[in-house]
Structure formats: C-alpha cells, structure tokens
Amino acid sequence: MDGLMMHRPLLQSGLLDYAAEAWPGAEIVSRRVEGDLHRQGWAETRARAVQLSLALEDLGIAPGDRVATLAWNGHRHLEIYHAVPAMGAVCHTINPRLSAEQMIFVAHHAGDRLLFTDLTFVPLLEKLHDRLPDMRYVILTDRAHMPDTGLQALCYEDLLEGRATDRAWPEFPETTASGLCYTSGTTGDPKGVLYSHRSNMLHALATAAVLGPDLGPQPRILPVVPLFHVNAWGLPFTAPLVGASLVMPGPALDGASLWDLCQAEAVQSAWGVPTIWQGLMAEIQSRGAKPDALRHIVVGGSAMPRSLTEAFEKMGVDVNHAWGMTETSPLGSQGSLTPQERDRPFAERMALKQGQGRRVFGVEMKIVDDAGRRQPHDGQAMGELFVRGNTVAAGYHDNPDATARAVDAEGWFGTGDIASIRPDGFLTLRDRAKDLIKSGGEWISSIDVENLALTHPDVAQCAVIALPHPKWDERPLLVVKPRGDARPGLEDVCAVLRPHLASWQLPDDIVFVDEMPMTATGKISKLTLRQRFADHVLPDLR
Numbered sequence: 001m002d003g004l005m006m007h008r009p010l011l012q013s014g015l016l017d018y019a020a021e022a023w024p025g026a027e028i029v030s031r032r033v034e035g036d037l038h039r040q041g042w043a044e045t046r047a048r049a050v051q052l053s054l055a056l057e058d059l060g061i062a063p064g065d066r067v068a069t070l071a072w073n074g075h076r077h078l079e080i081y082h083a084v085p086a087m088g089a090v091c092h093t094i095n096p097r098l099s100a101e102q103m104i105f106v107a108h109h110a111g112d113r114l115l116f117t118d119l120t121f122v123p124l125l126e127k128l129h130d131r132l133p134d135m136r137y138v139i140l141t142d143r144a145h146m147p148d149t150g151l152q153a154l155c156y157e158d159l160l161e162g163r164a165t166d167r168a169w170p171e172f173p174e175t176t177a178s179g180l181c182y183t184s185g186t187t188g189d190p191k192g193v194l195y196s197h198r199s200n201m202l203h204a205l206a207t208a209a210v211l212g213p214d215l216g217p218q219p220r221i222l223p224v225v226p227l228f229h230v231n232a233w234g235l236p237f238t239a240p241l242v243g244a245s246l247v248m249p250g251p252a253l254d255g256a257s258l259w260d261l262c263q264a265e266a267v268q269s270a271w272g273v274p275t276i277w278q279g280l281m282a283e284i285q286s287r288g289a290k291p292d293a294l295r296h297i298v299v300g301g302s303a304m305p306r307s308l309t310e311a312f313e314k315m316g317v318d319v320n321h322a323w324g325m326t327e328t329s330p331l332g333s334q335g336s337l338t339p340q341e342r343d344r345p346f347a348e349r350m351a352l353k354q355g356q357g358r359r360v361f362g363v364e365m366k367i368v369d370d371a372g373r374r375q376p377h378d379g380q381a382m383g384e385l386f387v388r389g390n391t392v393a394a395g396y397h398d399n400p401d402a403t404a405r406a407v408d409a410e411g412w413f414g415t416g417d418i419a420s421i422r423p424d425g426f427l428t429l430r431d432r433a434k435d436l437i438k439s440g441g442e443w444i445s446s447i448d449v450e451n452l453a454l455t456h457p458d459v460a461q462c463a464v465i466a467l468p469h470p471k472w473d474e475r476p477l478l479v480v481k482p483r484g485d486a487r488p489g490l491e492d493v494c495a496v497l498r499p500h501l502a503s504w505q506l507p508d509d510i511v512f513v514d515e516m517p518m519t520a521t522g523k524i525s526k527l528t529l530r531q532r533f534a535d536h537v538l539p540d541l542r
C-alpha cells in the first residue's frame with residue numbers, strides 16, 4: 001500500500017527559493033578578486049541567479065549541458081552554483097590547481113560548452129585556449145574591470161544587467177544531474193563524480209542534521225574549502241537550508257587574510273583542510289589572540305594533527321574532524337561529540353577527536369580484509385573502508401573501467417582508505433591503500449610521477465612515497481634505484497616531469513637505494529620504503 005503524501009522532486013532550486021523567503025537577515029559576504037568586499041542577501045542571490053539563468057538560456061545553454069567554472073569562492077560563483085542546476089544544466093567546477101594537461105582533459109571529457117572564470121585565471125586560459133577551440137568564456141567581473149584579452153569573453157555583470165529578477169524554475173526528476181567534480185585517480189586521468197539534485201539535497205539535510213546543533217541558529221560560516229573541492233563540502237546547499245551567512249574569502253587564503261576576515265565579519269564557524277588551520281594558528285599565535293567570534297571549525301581532507309586540534313580547543317574553538325571524499329558528496333563521518341563525551345577530561349576528548357567521528361545518516365560503512373571478508377567493528381580490526389548510500393557515487397562519469405574497479409560485487413564503493421571502527425561507532429583512518437599523496441588538500445598520483453621519472457635514462461626503478469610535512473600534511477619523496485653508477489640530481493629528474501605535472505606535484509627530494517624492497521606479489525614495497533625513510537628530513541625542513 002502506498003502512502004498518501006505529496007511527492008515533490010527534491011530540486012536544488014528549492015533551496016534558494018526557501019532562503020530568499022525565510023532568511024532575510026543572512027548575507028553572502030565576498031572578498032572579490034577586484035579587491036573590494038561585497039555583500040548581498042539570499043534574496044538578491046536568488047534574483048541574480050534568475051537573471052543568470054535567463055542569460056544562459058539566451059546563450060543557448062539547455063538542460064543537461066555542462067557549464068564550467070574556474071573560480072574562487074565568491075558570490076558570483078555561488079550564483080552559478082544555483083542558477084545552472086536550477087535550469088536543469090550541470091555545473092562543472094574545475095580545480096585551478098590541476099596541471100594544464102588535466103584541465104584540458106576534464107573540460108573535454110565533461111563536454112563543457114561555456115566557462116565562467118575569475119580575472120585571476122584569464123592569463124592561464126589565454127595559454128590553453130588553442131586546445132579548447134569551441135569553448136566560450138564569461139569573466140566574473142563588471143565592465144570597468146574587464147581585461148584586455150584575446151579570449152573574446154563576455155562580461156558577467158553585463159550578462160545579468162536589465163533582466164527579470166523572478167521566474168518559476170522548471171521542474172524535472174530529482175535524479176537529474178546537477179554538478180560534476182573530477183577527482184584524481186591513482187593513475188591516469190581524473191575521474192568525474194556526477195552529483196544529482198537528490199544526492200545534494202539529501203547531503204544538505206544530513207549535514208544540517210548532524211552539524212546544525214553545533215553551528216547554532218543562523219551561523220556565520222567561512223568556507224575556506226573551495227567551491228571546486230566537492231561543492232565546498234556542500235555548504236552552498238546546507239547554508240540556505242539553515243539560514244547561514246557565508247563569508248567568501250576569494251583568493252586570499254593565508255593565515256593573516258583569514259584572521260582579518262574572520263574578525264571583521266564575526267565568523268563563528270570555518271571549514272577547511274589542515275594546512276589552512278596551520279596557517280591560521282600561526283597567525284593567532286603571532287597576534288596573541290584568535291578572531292573573537294570564532295568558536296567552531298570543520299576539518300577534513302587529510303588527518304588533523306592532534307597538536308593542532310589541541311591548540312584550537314585550548315582557545316575554546318570546537319574542532320570537528322570529519323572524513324569524506326569527492327565520491328561521498330563529501331561528508332561520510334563527522335566528529336561532533338555527545339554531551340557525555342564533552343564532559344570527559346581534555347586528553348580523552350582530544351584522543352576522540354583524533355579519529356574521524358561517526359558516520360552520518362545515509363552513509364553505511366563496512367571494513368573488509370584483502371579477501372573481501374567483513375571485519376568486526378571492535379576498534380582493533382583494520383580493513384579497507386567501503387561505503388554505500390544515496391550520497392555515494394554509483395560510478396564515474398563516462399568511465400566504465402574506473403567504475404568497475406571502484407564498486408564491489410555487493411554494490412559498495414571502495415574508498416582506498418584503511419580504517420577501523422569502534423563499537424561506539426567511531427571511525428579511525430589508519431592508512432591509505434590507494435597510491436596517492438595528499439599535499440595541502442590536493443592529490444599527487446605517485447604512479448604518474450613514477451612512470452614519468454622512469455623515462456629518465458639514469459632511473460632503473462623508482463617509487464614515490466609520502467613523507468609527513470608540517471605545512472602540507474604530506475610531500476613526495478622520490479626513491480630511485482639508479483642505472484649503474486649514475487646519481488641523477490633532483491632538478492635533472494624534475495626536468496622530465498615538469499612538462500606533465502603542476503609544479504607543486506614535483507618531488508621535494510631524491511634518495512638512492514641499491515635494491516628496491518619487494519612484496520610477496522612482486523610489487524615495490526612502499527611500506528618498507530616508508531619505514532626506511534621515516535626519518536628523512538626534506539630540504540625545506542632542514
């Protein structure tokens with residue numbers, strides 16, 4: 001027997017409609033690339049998203065088309081985030097930290113027809129333009145700041161000017177694609193995660209349910225996490241739901257700029273990767289005070305060092321250590337504590353916060369051994385973490401091979417993370433099975449670096465391993481078994497890597513071994529190498 005309740009599709013356009021009506025006091029504050037600080041409410045954000053959608057229709061953008069962005073966090077980017085899905089098209093956020101090759105790849109693979117860009121990236125796009133011959137560009141600025149460029153780009157504010165500010169959004173099935181975000185593979189090309197209206201709405205509801213109480217009513221939130229990293233962890237969709245104000249930092253992500261913005265805008269909650277909090281903490285220590293209103297941070301993307309958590313907590317800032325992936329929208333687990341846990345002694349609370357918290361509703365978790373057997377959730381047994389749920393990718397966009405590798409026979413998604421789960425539900429990440437290094441929240445594929453390094457004539461065998469780094473979390477070390485007596489220098493090897501990689505993806509140091517340690521299955525044992533070079537000090541830390 002069916003229930004007798006209305007069925008309305010879970011469409012993202014409903015979020016903007018709701019916030020515009022229900023939260024007139026909340027605002028979007030943006031530090032813009034042009035240098036000024038801009039303010040608008042959710043109602044104006046909706047009005048401008050309507051204008052943008054009408055302009056996009058005039059430009060021929062139709063439901064299902066992919067529209068790309070290459071931009072920092074700011075109100076115009078947020079308007080695109082809402083306008084594009086509201087009309088049934090797909091918002092593809094391109095990560096500006098990808099190498100040029102990868103950027104070209106993702107734009108072609110996604111089939112992007114139009115690209116919105118901040119002024120910052122115009123020189124880069126001028127260089128890439130020959131390889132994106134069919135792309136049209138819109139620059140996120142006003143007429144006065146339009147650059148002199150050969151890109152034949154349109155001006156964002158001109159596009160909006162004079163258009164109607166209200167419309168009824170179209171209706172379509174909630175399973176329609178709404179956003180596209182590429183993530184690094186262990187090797188080869190980036191893989192596209194294609195979110196739907198339904199998955200983003202359910203993610204926003206689940207996030208609001210678990211984080212809402214800690215955020216408090218109508219919080220002022222600083223998304224340092226970029227809109228090109230898994231939808232800024234869903235904040236564009238969670239914020240209108242809970243009536244939050246968003247304080248958008250633009251390109252200025254250093255400790256001093258973030259401190260000033262937090263202070264000036266009375267930011268209560270800030271979200272970002274550990275590297276960001278390292279920078280903010282250094283600034284707090286040099287000024288001798290935290291920004292007054294700051295009382296909550298959400299951290300994920302890499303493990304938060306315990307010392308950093310403790311430093312924030314001692315200042316009265318509640319650190320929520322979360323875990324997630326591009327493929328999980330991203331929130332999979334989060335670390336808000338129960339009242340009983342909050343009452344425990346400081347050291348016990350900090351020990352809890354070293355873990356990645358409890359799963360959020362809708363994301364089921366299992367850990368399995370190498371043979372795929374489920375391991376107990378006893379806090380001891382470790383295994384690869386698999387997840388399942390409405391906010392988890394069922395596969396990769398137009399990539400059946402990567403999809404087949406990612407999903408197991410029972411339909412669970414393999415995360416490549418090695419974890420244990422305690423009987424009280426706490427998840428702890430213990431290791432990483434995937435051959436990737438995470439530096440400052442961005443991935444480096446060790447296999448890609450190795451394959452390129454092997455093209456150097458003096459490199460017989462090589463392996464790239466992650467070394468811990470206080471600022472970047474991890475940095476790559478290149479371990480080489482040379483051919484004969486040769487000892488190629490780091491610069492020499494980097495010369496063959498540089499044309500294919502972004503500069504921050506190059507190894508920080510090179511070391512030599514006579515023999516590579518091997519595993520029983522004949523692979524280079526990175527575990528052995530990690531242990532052997534655990535005390536190696538990278539050049540910038542000497």
Ligand code: AMP
Pocket residue numbers: 183230299300301302303304321322323324325326327330356415416417429432441
């Ligand atoms: P991404 O898809 O770029 O967001 O990366 C997701 C991956 O980042 C996860 O599979 C983990 O390897 C890593 N990660 C995310 N959050 C954490 C965390 N809190 N602690 C340790 N690693 C994390």
